[in-house]
Amino acid sequence: MIESVVKEIGSEALNNEESLIILFDESVTEGLGKHCVIQKFSGARSFNLKEGQTISFDDQNYSIKKVGEVTNKFLDEMGHVSVVFGPIPTEDRLVNALYVEPYEVPTIKAGTLIKYQ
Structure with a gap:
């Protein structure tokens, strides 16, 4: 299991019309x-996420249904992943995404614990 804590939420990060959260580590540009x-x-991180595993935001748990082609690499290198709370598209899938269920965007605040397991 790999854990992180939400340090900051960008002013345009959470949008009620988008079923997507973009996560980055502290190396993100301004x-x-x-x-x-x-x-x-x-601590150190080495991701190997697969379908059937989970990501949780505090006590809100999500099942990983699809892992994008470069998701684990981007998480290792820059703590970056797009978490999509919606169906897996047949075309134009994000290569750096985790497609998860349920389709409800979690409540996130500074201090939220994220677990990848």
Whole structure:
């Protein structure tokens, strides 16, 4: 299991019309940061997420249905992933995404614990 804590939420990161959360570690650029939820990892990280595993935001648990082609690499290198709370599209899938169920966007605040397991 790999854990992180939400350190900051960009001014445009959470949008009620989008079923998507963009996560980045603290290396995010200032311009991009306003669109992201900034997470800080505790300890080393080496991701190998697969379908059937879970991601949780505090006590809100989500089943991973699809892992994008570069998701684990981007998480290792820059703590970056787009979490999509919706159906897996047949075309134009995000290559850096986790498609998860249920389709409800979690409540996130500074201090939210994120667990990848």
